[in-house]
Amino acid sequence: MLSRVADSLYWMSRYLERAENTVRQLDVTMSLMLDPGGASAETRWKRLTSSLGKATGIEWNGDLEDMARILVFDSLNPASVNFCVSAARENARQVREEISTEQWQRLNRLFHHMHSPQAQVQFSANINDSLAAVIDGVHLFKGVSDSTMIHGQGWQFIRLGRYLERAYATATMLEVYQPLLFSRAEGEHSGYQYLELVGLLRSCTSFEAYCQVYTADLSPDRILEFLLLNRDFPHAIRYTVDGIRQAMEAIQRTGGRRAPDELFAVIGRLHAMLGFTSIGEILTGDAAGFLHTIREQCMRIHELIYRYYVHYSVQSALAV
Amino acid sequence: MNAGHSVELDTLFGDYPLDQAFDEMREGNGDVRLHYRALAETLARLPHDELQRRKQSADLAFLTQGITFTVYGRDEGTERIFPYDLLPRLITAQEWDRIERGLTQRITALNLFLRDVYSDAKILNDRVIPRELVYSCKHYRRQMRGLQVPRNVYIAVVGSDLLRLNSGEFVVLEDNLRVPSGVSYMLTNRRVMKRTFPQLFTSYGVRPIEHYAQLLLSTLRSLAPEGRPEPNIVLLTPGVFNSAYFEHTYLARQMGIDLVEGRDLVTHDNIVYMRTTDGLRRVDVIYRRVDDDFSDPLIFRADSALGCAGLFNAYRAGNVTVTNAFGTGLADDKAVYAYVPRMIRYYLDEDPILPNVETYLLSEEKERRHVLANLDKLVVKAVGESGGYGMLIGPHSTAKQREEFARQIEASPRNYIAQPTLDFSRAPCLINNHLEPRHVDLRPYILFGDKVNIVPGGLTRVALEKGSLVVNSSQGGGSKDTWILE
Numbered sequence: 032m033l034s035r036v037a038d039s040l041y042w043m044s045r046y047l048e049r050a051e052n053t054v055r056q057l058d059v060t061m062s063l064m065l066d067p068g069g070a071s072a073e074t075r076w077k078r079l080t081s082s083l084g085k086a087t088g089i090e091w092n093g094d095l096e097d098m099a100r101i102l103v104f105d106s107l108n109p110a111s112v113n114f115c116v117s118a119a120r121e122n123a124r125q126v127r128e129e130i131s132t133e134q135w136q137r138l139n140r141l142f143h144h145m146h147s148p149q150a151q152v153q154f155s156a157n158i159n160d161s162l163a164a165v166i167d168g169v170h171l172f173k174g175v176s177d178s179t180m181i182h183g184q185g186w187q188f189i190r191l192g193r194y195l196e197r198a199y200a201t202a203t204m205l206e207v208y209q210p211l212l213f214s215r216a217e218g219e220h221s222g223y224q225y226l227e228l229v230g231l232l233r234s235c236t237s238f239e240a241y242c243q244v245y246t247a248d249l250s251p252d253r254i255l256e257f258l259l260l261n262r263d264f265p266h267a268i269r270y271t272v273d274g275i276r277q278a279m280e281a282i283q284r285t286g287g288r289r290a291p292d293e294l295f296a297v298i299g300r301l302h303a304m305l306g307f308t309s310i311g312e313i314l315t316g317d318a319a320g321f322l323h324t325i326r327e328q329c330m331r332i333h334e335l336i337y338r339y340y341v342h343y344s345v346q347s348a349l350a351v
Numbered sequence: 352m353n354a355g356h357s358v359e360l361d362t363l364f365g366d367y368p369l370d371q372a373f374d375e376m377r378e379g380n381g382d383v384r385l386h387y388r389a390l391a392e393t394l395a396r397l398p399h400d401e402l403q404r405r406k407q408s409a410d411l412a413f414l415t416q417g418i419t420f421t422v423y424g425r426d427e428g429t430e431r432i433f434p435y436d437l438l439p440r441l442i443t444a445q446e447w448d449r450i451e452r453g454l455t456q457r458i459t460a461l462n463l464f465l466r467d468v469y470s471d472a473k474i475l476n477d478r479v480i481p482r483e484l485v486y487s488c489k490h491y492r493r494q495m496r497g498l499q500v501p502r503n504v505y506i507a508v509v510g511s512d513l514l515r516l517n518s519g520e521f522v523v524l525e526d527n528l529r530v531p532s533g534v535s536y537m538l539t540n541r542r543v544m545k546r547t548f549p550q551l552f553t554s555y556g557v558r559p560i561e562h563y564a565q566l567l568l569s570t571l572r573s574l575a576p577e578g579r580p581e582p583n584i585v586l587l588t589p590g591v592f593n594s595a596y597f598e599h600t601y602l603a604r605q606m607g608i609d610l611v612e613g614r615d616l617v618t619h620d621n622i623v624y625m626r627t628t629d630g631l632r633r634v635d636v637i638y639r640r641v642d643d644d645f646s647d648p649l650i651f652r653a654d655s656a657l658g659c660a661g662l663f664n665a666y667r668a669g670n671v672t673v674t675n676a677f678g679t680g681l682a683d684d685k686a687v688y689a690y691v692p693r694m695i696r697y698y699l700d701e702d703p704i705l706p707n708v709e710t711y712l713l714s715e716e717k718e719r720r721h722v723l724a725n726l727d728k729l730v731v732k733a734v735g736e737s738g739g740y741g742m743l744i745g746p747h748s749t750a751k752q753r754e755e756f757a758r759q760i761e762a763s764p765r766n767y768i769a770q771p772t773l774d775f776s777r778a779p780c781l782i783n784n785h786l787e788p789r790h791v792d793l794r795p796y797i798l799f800g801d802k803v804n805i806v807p808g809g810l811t812r813v814a815l816e817k818g819s820l821v822v823n824s825s826q827g828g829g830s831k832d833t834w835i836l837e
Contacts, residue, residue: 034626035615125591127600128610136415143414184628286629340628345617348631 034341036126037188041336043122044192047138050115051169052200053083057102058162059230064095066226082207084200086110099158103165104151112165116145131179134172141168184285187278191336194274195329201235201268202325205258209318212251228254235266255318256310268325269305275332276302282340294335301328359395365785373517374788375440375778386441386836389554394438394786402781405547406437412546418539418597433536434829436780439544439551440791440811447807447835450513450521453705454795455803456695458509461526461682462799463698465505468681469495479697480690484714487765488687489735490529490680492643494650498667501574502800505676508567508638509797510534510810513705515776522706524773524792525688528679530640533810533830534796535598538563538605540832541808556837558807563796564605570800571606571636574672582635585611585625589641589657599640613641618661621668636672637662643677685734685768686712709771713764722769723760726753729769731760744820746772775820778831780813790814792822793833807835 060079064072076091076098088108089101106113120142123130144150144164154161173193180186208231228249232238235258244261245253261267265274276298283290304324313321360383369377376387383391394402413432442450467474468485475482485491510531512524541560545552568584575582588599590612603610615625616634624631639646645655650663665671681687689710692703711718711729722729726745733741743756760767777788795809811831812822822828 032628033609033611033615034628035612036609037628121591124596124600127597128604132416139415188628282628288630343626343630345619345631348626349619 032129032184034343036129037184038337038341039122039126040129040185040188041192043119043126043138044189045196046115046119046122047169047172048193048196049200050112050119051166052197053102053110053112053115054162054165055236056082056204056234057099058159059234061095061099061158063226063230066223078207078211080110082204083110084203096155096158100154103154103162104145106146113145116142116165126185129185131175133175133179137168137172137175141165141172144168184282187281187285190274190278191282194271194278195333197266198268198271198275199326199329201258201266201271202322202329204231204234205255206319206322206326209255209322212255225249232258237264237266240264252310252314255314259313260305260308260310262306272298272302272305279336291335291339294332294339297328297331297335301325301332360391363391363395363786365787367779367786367788369788371517372774372788372790373515373519373776375515375776375791376788377779386443390439390441390551393548393551393554399784402437403784406781409435409437409543409547412543413539416539418536433824434815434827435536435540435543436789436813436815436829436831437547438779438781438786439548439832439834440778440793441555441834441836442793443836446521449704450793450795451805451807453521453523453703454511454797454805456699456701456704457511457523457526457691458506458797458799458803460695460698461509461528461691462503462505464694465676465679465682466500466503467698469505469678470497474694474697477697479693480687484686484690484765485681488681488684490643490678490684492678492681494663494667495676495678499669500676501576501669501672504574504674504799505679506682507570507574507674507799509799510794511797513793513795514708514773515793517774520706521793522708523691524708525685526683526691527794528683529675530642531794531796532595532598532640533794533812533824534563535601536830537796537808537810537833538601540810540830544832555834557834558837560806560808563806564602566798566804566806567602567638568606568608570798570804571638571672571674573800574674575636576669576672579635583609583625583633584636584638585609585634586638587611587613587616587641587659589613589645593640595640602638608638613656613658616659616662618659618665621661621665621670623659623662623665623671634671636674639673639675643680646673646677680735685710685732686714686765689768708773711769713760713767713769718769719760719764723757726757728772730772731756731767731769734766734768744772747820773820778811778813780815780831787817789817790820790822791831808833 056079060075064075072095073091080086080089087110089098089110092098101108102110103112105111106117108114120138123135123138127135150161153164176186176189211227228251229238232241232254237258241254241257244257257264258267260269262269262273264270279295279298369379369381376391377383410432413435418432464474474480475485506528508531510527510533512527513521514524515521537560571584572582585608586599586603588596588610590596593599599610609625611625617624617626617631623634623637625634641657644652646658647660647662648655648658649660651658662673663677666673688707689712692707695701695703711722713719713722722731726743727748729745731743731745736742743752745753775790775792778791779786780789791811791813793809793811795805798804811833812824813829813831814820814822814827815829816827819827
């Protein structure tokens with residue numbers, strides 16, 4: 032497929048994943064603020080912005096609803112949900128002929144909804160419903176993508192974008208919250224502590240999944256283990272890296288060129304790192320460093336994908 | 352109340368004015384034309400709000416399908432749904448037969464003209480068309496001289512604009528030979544109409560147009576360079592900011608070919624490639640939706656980032672087909688247009704089936720003097736423009752505008768032509784729950800590969816503003832589905 036098209040599909044998918052992640056984290060942060068005993072609203076908001084990759088332009092101004100409104104609707108701010116949805120749609124519009132009509136209509140509907148006055152009204156009336164509507168829109172798009180699009184290279188680039196964004200975002204979030212998880216004395220503020228832990232899991236839609244694996248007995252190291260190393264849960268980093276590997280292999284299979292060794296080496300290394308490390312080793316060692324490495328490797332993978340599939344030089348292509 | 356009109360129909364018509372302009376639906380005495388009766392009866396039978404309800408559901412269908420066009424020069428809301436009217440425009444089989452034969456004749460002659468001018472120039476040597484006129488045309492491309500184009504087809508895709516005069520006769524207003532657009536609206540209008548008025552399709556026999564994309568694809572395939580039995584065909588678009596971008600994506604998808612931008616293409620050793628995730632892939636046929644000027648910065652405008660450097664040389668070498676060919680705008684020039692009837696006689700030895708609109712050439716002194724004295728009655732057009740730009744409509748103009756045009760005409764007479772203000776036909780449109788007549792034209796789409804192919808239909812463009820004569824979508828025009836009856 033055209034390199035430019037692969038590029039657009041990849042970013043379309045990344046932006047939607049980002050929008051969903053932002054909405055979920057905002058939702059959780061707002062509901063945690065309802066309980067006074069935890070951290071102050073300002074502290075929570077700061078954590079949220081750091082965990083969204085040090086988003087700027089949304090510094091705390093004391094008015095939660097106003098802050099949330101900016102984070103959702105301010106389409107000039109690259110951190111906002113609206114910005115992400117618009118960027119996803121713009122990318123889709125540039126490859127309109129590559130995606131199915133159903134996909135386009137879903138995305139278009141979400142876009143028009145987000146820019147409609149009704150969305151603002153709904154937001155004022157009930158923020159939770161409003162945020163849920165965005166997530167619904169993104170979920171519908173993903174479902175329609177999986178069921179109406181040929182599972183060829185284009186679809187694989189969509190998966191690639193989704194998983195790479197998710198791995199990166201989850202690692203960033205864990206880097207922010209990981210020190211907090213272990214900072215509290217045992218037994219103290221246990222009610223609040225519990226809410227915090229639930230919040231962290233809910234940020235990754237993983238509360239129920241966690242309970243199925245470990246029961247509702249929440250402990251920081253198990254949560255970290257689950258979100259980092261679980262092989263079956265789609266929001267666990269190990270699972271997403273596995274997804275990246277599968278998508279890359281599928282792209283390579285359908286193409287006729289020699290596999291780019293360097294790219295597969297980086298993916299393989301990250302995959303092995305998550306597959307063969309135990310949570311005990313991570314926690315006794317440098318947990319922050321471990322999370323940081325994951326982020327670095329994700330960026331490296333992104334660069335290499337671009338070098339081999341999108342921005343390659345004509346000379347290198349003719350030489351093959 | 353007219354004979355045969357129900358009360359409902361009278362309500363629907365309201366104070367529907369009729370005058371000397373040809374009305375597509377009603378005869379001079381107010382009777383509904385025979386072939387419009389079934390439509391009129393269906394409309395009259397619908398409950399009061401039903402038409403508006405169907406209009407809203409059709410609007411929504413256009414919006415969610417992203418059937419939009421881009422308006423230049425606005426920061427916000429740059430994307431609009433293409434305005435359309437809910438009522439179809441009907442054309443009888445006999446009328447269509449004449450249009451089809453007339454266009455086939457005309458396109459054949461125009462193609463022979465392009466071939467002639469870019470090779471032996473016999474028509475100029477025989478003094479049928481003045482040499483200066485051709486060589487002074489800004490769309491004439493010297494680079495095309497002596498170049499062999501595949502199958503001698505210069506204009507594979509054409510969208511001529513027709514008008515219907517008071518007499519009921521169709522005339523050709525202009526031949527769009529460069530990159531005619533609008534065909535996607537013809538196709539999507541039909542799709543939406545089938546959902547909106549399914550029962551009408553069963554009561555009328557409407558000839559299908561849905562196979563257009565397939566015909567276009569086989570036209571393009573037939574023009575592939577020799578020795579490329581499985582040609583890689585692509586559609587070259589200027590990109591997402593072009594007003595017709597929706598159409599480019601639509602056609603590419605319908606044909607199942609790649610939609611490329613200039614930045615996707617590279618040339619090496621006079622072969623055009625596209626950049627894919629799987630390396631470079633050779634391109635054989637380019638359906639070009641980029642103007643000549645922007646196609647190749649090495650040959651045409653050097654500041655263009657839309658085209659592909661080296662494209663023209665690959666084309667010259669015969670390694671890639673680009674269609675329409677470069678330099679076809681020559682035969683599109685509004686002054687050259689005046690000579691099309693003469694071309695038809697010269698090349699085909701036939702009388703034109705579809706007449707031209709009377710045209711004054713301002714480089715001829717006598718005609719110029721006549722035009723300058725009658726600017727308030729005439730329409731003046733810049734020869735190289737399209738889309739309704741660079742135009743003076745005499746009766747609707749101010750004295751200041753006329754002065755401005757007079758000055759420009761004196762300064763460069765070759766750049767302008769004048770035509771009488773045409774009273775072209777009107778068709779009923781749904782305006783606030785009742786019918787009002789609006790001016791319409793007709794743009795059928797002609798494909799030319801192995802032979803000339805015209806899908807039965809076209810885009811009927813409507814001047815949606817009351818009394819307006821401008822049908823261009825960039826200036827308040829809309830469209831209608833066009834039904835050619837069996």
